[in-house]
Amino acid sequence: MPNNFDVVIIGGGHNALIASCYLAKAGLSVAILEKxxxxxxxxxxxxxxxxxxxxxxxxxxxxxxxxxxxxxDLGLKFETIDRSVSSFTPENIGNQDLGLLITKGLVGQTKSDFKEITSGDSEIEAWKSFYADVQKLADVIAPTMLGKLPTRSELKAKVSHKIWDEIIEVPLGKVLEARFESDLVRGIVLTDGLIGTFSDAKDLVANICFIYHLIGNGTGAWNVPKGGMGALVSELIELAESLGVKFVVDSEVTEISKSEGVFTTKNRQQSFTSKYLLANLAPGKLANILGTKPPATLDGSQVKVNMLLTKLPRLKCGTDPKLAFAGTFHFDERYSDFQRAFDEAASGKIPTKVPAEMYCHTLSDLSILGADLVERGFHTLTLFGIHTPAALFEKDNKASKAIILERLLAQLNEYLVDPIESCLAKNSDGSLCIEIKSPLDLDEEIGLPRGNIFHKDLSMPFREDNEKPGWGVETDIPNLFLCGAGAIRGGGVSGIPGHNAAAAVLEAQSS
Ligand SMILES: Cc1cc2nc3c(=O)[nH]c(=O)nc-3n(C[C@H](O)[C@H](O)[C@H](O)COP(=O)(O)OP(=O)(O)OC[C@H]3O[C@@H](n4cnc5c(N)ncnc54)[C@H](O)[C@@H]3O)c2cc1C
Structure with a gap:
């Protein structure tokens, strides 16, 4: 039985690799099947x-x-780099080009920028007070992520502050309208509720997305992966290989069956048997293979644009681009912009202005560039455009992407001295070094159902009091566990579902 393992994992994302390392360390044999x-x-x-x-x-x-x-636990050397700038948002007020730079700790020019853009000190004070309250939630929730699911009541009692109701019970939009006056500031805060989530500000699904953006490691800081995201994967692959994990690539799983407690998992050429089966692929994709009903979930709703630049563009407001692009650069993400874009997209139209944010990896970490490009002053830019749901691309993916890309670049150029096109590197055929990925591309390339970057809608990071205890990875089939972003407390580059799926297997093994 050369293809018999204790555990077979379908899909080879980072969560699969993390689960495989924990399981192999515990002495189990593991195979990962990646399409x-x-x-x-x-x-x-x-x-x-x-x-x-x-x-x-x-x-x-x-x-x-x-x-x-x-x-x-895994002895990884993987590091992330802290950014001293949280965000920058250019804004044109009364024909004057301004900008709001928000630094960590609100130091430096942040106070004067707030004053200039929001006409006073009340918004920066509101900001401080809101995020101090959100911290109380992060302090309680973050330490629970690698244990069995806590109940709603347990967490609520531990938080014991009005922020519980504001973030868990009341739609985020209502809270932001009560806490902040400025359209721009409300929008910057709301962004964390709408990344990858096609939602109105007043739908609780935005609250869930917001929570995951604010609790990471108890700080909610979004750091730069040193060496790029692939550095994490390379290290995990090396570790898993050294622990004897078997990788089978070009191996799309098309059939799963279970008989007498043993799973048989098939790709087009081979079969694998195992006592435990972990699903790193999205729950909707798993359901397609099992022939069951996929969970209802929102369409993915973002475009991702990758760019290579010969230089950073100068800004009309005069802020040094090395400062402006050091954190997350928001544009056209006012609260009212989000609402308009959502309404337009929900009615089947490409938003007139696509709310977007960008980030420059190379201002924090040059190790992703070859020495020649470093010397020539090249940079990378990543853009995440919001409220562009999969449905907008169905008729003609290529044409919709072209329209959206053109729109995004024109929007961005409103804030720049140097048009972004003049900063892009060129290929030898004269084409610009820029690519755009739609939700449909993500489905096709990496199996995200209709481009949903979290595999399915995120869930609150707790169970209801009357629900069964568990790790948030259980399915209706015994010994088949979710091991990917679609688990409860999944979503994002977290390894949490991988860790928790491994814990569920080890618990089942010992019972
Ligand atoms: C454009 C974009 C930007 C994002 N930005 C961020 C970010 O900055 N920070 C962050 O924390 N998160 C971000 N996310 C979300 C994050 O990347 C994902 O939630 C996370 O990587 C999911 O990891 P995973 O291991 O659970 O699954 P995935 O990485 O989705 O891996 C699942 C694997 O299963 C494979 N598969 C699918 N079907 C089959 C099959 N039938 N047989 C075999 N294999 C199969 C797929 O090919 C894939 O390799 C982003 C996602 C996207 C798409």
Missing amino acids: NGSLGGATVSQKVFPEYEARLSRYSYLVSLLPDKIVA
């Missing part, structure tokens, strides 16, 4: 523009949710 030719799923670095030595984090790009404990 693509390489491992990593949404967590890869690639030479997106083959003529240039630049390894971009092609899909996911920043890390917050990966607990330090997982890194320590």
Whole structure:
């Protein structure tokens, strides 16, 4: 029985690799079956523009949710780099080009920027008070992520503050309207509720997305992965290999059956048997294979644009681009912009203005560039455009992407002295070094159902009081566990579902 393992994992994303390391360390035999030719799923670095030595984090790009404990447990050397700038948002008021730079700790020019843009000190004070309250939630929730699911009542009692109701019970939009006056500031805060989530500000699904963006490691800081996202995957592959994990790539699983407690998992050429089966692929994709009903979930609703630049563009407001692009650069993400874009997209139209944010990896970490590009002053830029749901691409994916890309670049150029096109590197055929990925591309390339970057809608990080205890990875089939972003407390580059799926297997094994 050469293809018999204790555990078979379908899908080779970072959660699969993390689960495999924990399980192999505990002495179990593990095989990972990945449909693509390489491992990593949404967590890869690639030479997106083959003529240039630049390894971009092609899909996911920043890390917050990966607990330090997982890194320590597995002895990983993977590091993330802290950013002293949280965000920058250019704004035109009365024909004056201004900008709001928000630094960590609100130091430096942050206070004067707030004053200039929001006409006073009340918004910066509101900001301080809101995020101090959100911290109380992060302090309680973050330490629970690698244990069995806590109940709603347990967490609520531990938080014991009005922020519980504000973030868990009341739609985020209502809270932001009560806490902040400025359209711009409300929008910057709301962004964390809408990343990858096609929602109105007043739908609780935005609250859930917001929570995951604010609790990582108890700080909610979004850090730069040193060496790019692929650095994490490379290290995990090396560790898993050294522990004897078997990788089978180009192995799309098409059949699963179970008989007398043994799973048989088949790709087109081979079968694998195992006592435990872990699903790193999305729950909807698993349901398709099992022939069951996929969970109802929102469409993915973002475009990802990857760029290679010969120089950073100068800004009309005069802020040094090295400062403006050092954190997350928001544009056209006012509260009212989000509402308009959502309404337009929900009615089937490409938003007139696509709310977007960008980040420059190379201002924090040049190791993703070859020495020649470093010397020539090249940079990478990653853009995440919001409220562009899969349905907008169904008729003609290529044409919709072209319209959206053109729109995004024109929007961005409103804030720049140097048009972004003049900063992009060129391929030898004269084409610009820029690519755009739609939700449908993500489905096709890495199996995200209709581009949903979290595999399915995120869930609150707790169970209801009357629900069964568990790790948040259980399915209706005994010994088949979710081991990917679709688990409760999944979503994002966190390794949490991988850790928790391994814990569920080890618990089942010992009972
Ligand atoms: C554009 C984009 C930007 C993002 N940005 C961030 C970010 O900055 N920070 C962050 O924390 N998160 C981000 N995310 C989300 C994050 O990347 C994912 O939630 C996370 O990587 C999921 O990891 P995973 O291991 O659970 O699954 P995945 O990485 O999705 O891996 C699942 C694997 O299963 C494979 N598979 C699918 N079907 C089959 C089959 N039938 N047989 C075999 N294999 C199969 C797929 O090919 C894939 O390799 C982003 C996601 C995207 C798409």
